[in-house]
Amino acid sequence: MLRIEGLDVYHGYVQAVRGLSLHVKEGELLAILGANGAGKSTLLGTLAGLHKPAKGNILVKRKGDTPPNKEKGNTPVGGMSQVECPQLWKDITNTSPEKMVRQGISLVPERREIFSSLSVLDNLMLGAYHRYRRDKATILCDVREVMEIFPALKGREKEMAGTLSGGLQQMLAIGRALMAHPKLLLLDEPSVGLAPLVVREIMSILSQLKKTGVTIMLVEQNTRAALKVADRALVMERGSITISGSSAELMSDSKVQQAYLGRARVQPAWGQA
Amino acid sequence: MSDQLLQLLFSGLTLGSIYSLIALALVTTFNITGVLNLALGEFAAIGALLAISLYATGMPLIAAFILSIVLVAIMGGVLERAAIYPARRASGLTLIIITIGLSISLRGLALLIWGTDTYSLPAFSKGGPFFIGGAALNPQSIWILGLAVLTLSLLYAFFELTYAGRAVKAAVINRTAARLVGINPSTVSFWAFVGSGALGAAAGIFIAPVTMTTYDMGFMLGIKGFVAAVIGGLSNVGGAVLGGLLLGVLESYSAGLISSGLKDALAIIILLAVLLLRPQGILGVLGERKI
Numbered sequence: 174m175l176r177i178e179g180l181d182v183y184h185g186y187v188q189a190v191r192g193l194s195l196h197v198k199e200g201e202l203l204a205i206l207g208a209n210g211a212g213k214s215t216l217l218g219t220l221a222g223l224h225k226p227a228k229g230n231i232l233v234k235r236k237g238d239t240p241p242n243k244e245k246g247n248t249p250v251g252g253m254s255q256v257e258c259p260q261l262w263k264d265i266t267n268t269s270p271e272k273m274v275r276q277g278i279s280l281v282p283e284r285r286e287i288f289s290s291l292s293v294l295d296n297l298m299l300g301a302y303h304r305y306r307r308d309k310a311t312i313l314c315d316v317r318e319v320m321e322i323f324p325a326l327k328g329r330e331k332e333m334a335g336t337l338s339g340g341l342q343q344m345l346a347i348g349r350a351l352m353a354h355p356k357l358l359l360l361d362e363p364s365v366g367l368a369p370l371v372v373r374e375i376m377s378i379l380s381q382l383k384k385t386g387v388t389i390m391l392v393e394q395n396t397r398a399a400l401k402v403a404d405r406a407l408v409m410e411r412g413s414i415t416i417s418g419s420s421a422e423l424m425s426d427s428k429v430q431q432a433y434l435g436r437a438r439v440q441p442a443w444g445q446a
Numbered sequence: 447m448s449d450q451l452l453q454l455l456f457s458g459l460t461l462g463s464i465y466s467l468i469a470l471a472l473v474t475t476f477n478i479t480g481v482l483n484l485a486l487g488e489f490a491a492i493g494a495l496l497a498i499s500l501y502a503t504g505m506p507l508i509a510a511f512i513l514s515i516v517l518v519a520i521m522g523g524v525l526e527r528a529a530i531y532p533a534r535r536a537s538g539l540t541l542i543i544i545t546i547g548l549s550i551s552l553r554g555l556a557l558l559i560w561g562t563d564t565y566s567l568p569a570f571s572k573g574g575p576f577f578i579g580g581a582a583l584n585p586q587s588i589w590i591l592g593l594a595v596l597t598l599s600l601l602y603a604f605f606e607l608t609y610a611g612r613a614v615k616a617a618v619i620n621r622t623a624a625r626l627v628g629i630n631p632s633t634v635s636f637w638a639f640v641g642s643g644a645l646g647a648a649a650g651i652f653i654a655p656v657t658m659t660t661y662d663m664g665f666m667l668g669i670k671g672f673v674a675a676v677i678g679g680l681s682n683v684g685g686a687v688l689g690g691l692l693l694g695v696l697e698s699y700s701a702g703l704i705s706s707g708l709k710d711a712l713a714i715i716i717l718l719a720v721l722l723l724r725p726q727g728i729l730g731v732l733g734e735r736k737i
Contacts, residue, residue: 221626270625279626286623288616298609299616303628305609353627 174199174388175220175357176262180229182212182219189215191412193229197357202379202389204403204420206396206433212412213392214283217359220390221280222270232262233276233357274303279355283362285346289335293326296334296345300352312352319348322378340371347375357388364395376402396433400424408433449580454702455695456578460587460656462694463594467649468671469678469686470597471642477618477681478638480538481530484545486646487668488552491661493518493647494654495556498565507568515647522643526636534632549668556661567654586655593652597645598687614638666710673717679727688728 175197182190189212197203205213218224220231265276288296297316298305305312320327323344329337334345343363350358360379364372372395380402383389393399400406400420407417408429416426423429468486475483493514500510529544570589575582605611617624617634624631650659650667657663674693678685693713701709720727 223622223625269630270622271628271630274626274628282623282626286620286626288619288623290619291612291615295612295616299613299624299629300627302613349627 174234176232178230181227182215182224183227189412193413200386200388201404202383204399204406205392205409206406207409211409213409214361217280217361217392220278220359222268222273225267230264231266232264235261235263274353277356279350279353280359281346281350285342287334287342287346291334292331293334293345294330296349297352300349315352319351323348340367360391362392362394364398372398452579453581454698456581456583458695458698460590461698462691463590464653465670465674465693466594466687466690468667469674469690471645472671472675473683473686475638475642478614479635481541484668485549485552487664488549489518489643489646490650490667491664492556494650494659495560497651498567511651515644518647519640519644523636523640526639553662560661565659569655590652670713673713676717677720677727679729682729685727685729
């Protein structure tokens with residue numbers, strides 16, 4: 174549902190993403206791992222429209238129900254070569270953040286970035302800003318639905334978002350992104366600074382969300398937690414992908430184990446002699 | 447003597463409400479856009495002059511009033527697109543200098559159109575002044591105070607009770623997050639200038655019956671509004687209103703009891719004193735988040 178081709182992104186003179194190409198499948202949970210400064214957050218930020226890529230393309234699949242030249246009707250019988258295929262992919266490179274949301278891409282940013290001096294309810298309602306005019310009547314039902322996903326937020330609707338604990342703020346940030354009804358949810362290190370139990374809760378919510386059909390890209394430093402819920406994972410180093418594969422493959426990859434899971438390489442020669 | 451003190455208080459509060467209105471528009475725009483619009487006094491002057499000219503064509507006062515507000519609001523929006531929007535990535539200082547440039551250009555434009563004559567508008571309601579405790583209160587003063595109260599309540603209602611108001615607040619609290627949910631800060635900035643144009647024009651028209659309206663009256667109004675906003679802490683809406691009233695009363699007493707030559711100097715002295723002694727303003731808390 175998302176294709177990235179040869180993406181280059183700079184922060185000033187520093188190149189944060191180098192020639193990155195990636196295909197995200199519909200409905201999968203893709204984990205992006207890597208050390209600090211590997212370009213993971215920049216990649217997500219670029220997808221959300223916060224950074225402008227210097228090179229490369231970002232494409233999303235068009236909505237299946239509206240192929241652009243459906244109107245043409247009479248398909249020539251003459252053979253495949255004459256059939257004009259509908260443009261399946263739509264180029265959304267260089268779209269501004271406020272329009273990316275309308276393309277169905279929602280980012281839960283690093284450090285949550287909730288509206289701290291607004292109430293929990295206002296935060297959630299504003300998440301639906303881009304569709305407020307259309308769906309005014311059902312917004313409160315959507316809020317209730319999000320509250321079902323995050324029961325810990327129930328009863329706190331009137332509280333200032335800034336007074337919530339870190340875990341609740343993270344849930345609120347995810348809830349706010351969900352209010353936009355995204356097709357692709359981008360999460361930038363949701364586990365950072367949270368207690369292990371809360372991390373587990375958030376990860377299990379992510380795997381639940383996946384079942385509702387949302388495609389998820391999860392950037393994490395907490396490799397173990399991320400690999401547990403992800404279908405597929407890739408490792409970024411200095412702006413490009415170095416390892417990619419299914420979660421199980423990465424879990425057993427010796428390089429990943431050594432670098433990110435903290436397991437020393439097995440060295441049978443030691444201690445035996 | 448006490449009659450005179452009361453009289454000075456009344457005229458001080460009238461003057462203060464005017465400053466409060468300008469300060470309100472200044473602070474609201476500043477909170478929303480981060481731009482200190484020093485051309486706001488000119489919005490008031492042009493609003494008043496336009497209303498006077500429209501009224502002179504034989505239009506009823508209320509129609510002239512509304513049309514003038516609409517025109518200045520449009521002018522505010524056009525100026526935002528033409529001068530502020532292209533420089534939106536520039537530093538705050540650059541933007542302030544742009545608004546100073548706007549203020550000078552608008553004053554020049556007003557001079558070309560209206561010349562150096564002094565104009566006036568009839569009072570909104572007929573009838574002489576009320577006498578309270580031996581001091582006269584001009585009905586127009588009540589209109590001005592009423593406008594200040596109305597504006598404050600409307601602003602409060604907008605920010606606290608409407609979805610759009612909440613979206614504007616969100617854009618102020620966290621610009622990046624606001625963009626991520628689809629709020630376009632540049633649209634918000636546009637409407638903030640439209641709103642401040644309307645508010646500035648309304649303030650100018652309300653005071654036109656009690657002051658001498660000239661092409662350059664915006665300069666002093668803008669400075670007084672700015673001083674009032676600084677007294678209140680620059681980002682505090684309540685502080686701006688208090689600051690305006692305080693400045694008006696102090697001016698009135700110093701002019702009445704000491705010397706009328708002191709009136710304009712006082713504002714600048716207060717500005718310096720506040721900046722040196724309490725830069726966060728009377729209500730401000732240092733390092734507080736905006737709104």
